[in-house]
Amino acid sequence: EDQVTQSPEALRLQEGESSSLNCSYTVSGLRGLFWYRQDPGKGPEFLFTLYSAGEEKEKERLKATLTKKESFLHITAPKPEDSATYLCAVQEASGTYKYIFGTGTRLKVLA
Amino acid sequence: EAQVTQNPRYLITVTGKKLTVTCSQNMNHEYMSWYRQDPGLGLRQIYYSMNVEVTDKGDVPEGYKVSRKEKRNFPLILESPSPNQTSLYFCASSKLAGDYEQFFGPGTRLTVL
Numbered sequence: 001e002d003q004v005t006q007s008p009e010a011l012r013l014q015e016g017e018s019s020s021l022n023c024s025y026t027v028s029g030l031r032g033l034f035w036y037r038q039d040p041g042k043g044p045e046f047l048f049t050l051y052s053a054g055e056e057k058e059k060e061r062l063k064a065t066l067t068k069k070e071s072f073l074h075i076t077a078p079k080p081e082d083s084a085t086y087l088c089a090v091q092e093a094s095g096t097y098k099y100i101f102g103t104g105t106r107l108k109v110l111a
Numbered sequence: 112e113a114q115v116t117q118n119p120r121y122l123i124t125v126t127g128k129k130l131t132v133t134c135s136q137n138m139n140h141e142y143m144s145w146y147r148q149d150p151g152l153g154l155r156q157i158y159y160s161m162n163v164e165v166t167d168k169g170d171v172p173e174g175y176k177v178s179r180k181e182k183r184n185f186p187l188i189l190e191s192p193s194p195n196q197t198s199l200y201f202c203a204s205s206k207l208a209g210d211y212e213q214f215f216g217p218g219t220r221l222t223v224l
Contacts, residue, residue, distance in 0.1 A: 032210035043115075043201050043215030044154070051210065087154065097142065097161060097208040098169055103153035 002027045006088050006102035013109050016077045021105045023088030024070040031093040033071050035064050038085045038104070047073075047086075078109045113138045115216035117202050123222045124192060132187045132219050134202030142205045143185040144169070144213065145177065147198040154201070160185055161208040192223045 007022045025033065032051055036044035048057045050066040057064050061082065063074040073086055089101040115136045124130055136143065144159040146169075156169030160179040174196055176188040185204075189196060200219045205211040 034212070041218075043203075043218055044213075045215070046212035049210060049212060089154075091210055096167065097159060098167075099144070099156050099159075099213075100170070101146075101154035101156075103151065 002090070002092055002100050004088055004090055004100050004102040006086075006105050008105060009103070010106040011108070013075075013078055013107070015079055015109055015111050018074070018076045018078070020075070021073040021086055021107070022070060023073070023102055025088075025090045025100075026069075027090055027092045027100075029093035031091040033066055034089040034091070034099075035071070035073055036087040036089065038087055044087055075107070078107075080109045080111050083107055083109045113214070115202055115204055115214050117200075117216040117219050119219060120217065121220050123224065125224050126193055127191050129188070129190050130192060130221075131189075132200060132202075132221070134185045134187065134216060135183050136185075136204040136214070137183065138204060138206075138214065139182065140204035140206055140214075141182070142208045142211070142213075143179065144203045145175070145185070145187045146201045146203065147171065147196075148201060148218075149198050157187070157200075192221075194223050197221060197223050 003026045035047040038044040048064040053068045065072045085104045087104045118133045141162045145157040146154045155171045158177040160166045202216040203213040205213045
């Protein structure tokens with residue numbers, strides 16, 4: 001069964017304290033892996049798409065990487081405004097166009 | 112402004128009373144989708160549509176119906192709501208069906224008593 005698991009469930013960082021969020025997945029073939037950010041009371045907002053192992057993408061303090069079994073979202077020198085829930089999703093490379101989301105990592109960055 | 116809109120934003124109803132949550136996008140997107148979000152379970156896909164008149168089940172379709180008669184609209188229908196359908200619902204759209212970023216609506220908080 002296709003599955004997406006994110007860890008940790010919650011993470012508290014001091015401002016400037018770098019860390020990584022993990023997304024492990026099991027699918028028979030990967031069409032794409034997606035990272036989203038969700039603020040309380042709002043819909044998710046797109047961050048990155050990764051397609052193949054070894055791929056990396058960066059945006060401001062965020063960097064996403066992909067291996068054959070997992071993806072990491074690295075947060076460098078985070079600021080309080082980076083506090084949010086970060087969601088990972090995969091789309092399988094099959095005949096369907098379903099998305100499977102993980103349960104997210106709640107990040108709190110303290111000033 | 113490019114956006115996905117949902118109505119209503121909040122709804123309290125009773126068991127068995129049919130309801131429709133509307134979703135509309137103004138980006139000429141082909142792919143649209145409905146999700147529910149529950150604590151500890153994350154976002155789960157209910158139904159998706161790859162284009163007009165083309166819909167398919169997600170992981171949790173039981174108790175829901177959808178239709179896609181126009182490209183911009185993708186309503187979610189609960190014909191006989193039950194308390195276990197109390198949830199936060201999101202509509203999303205993307206340019207095409209495969210591996211494109213999804214744009215999410217603001218969410219509809221539904222309570223079924």
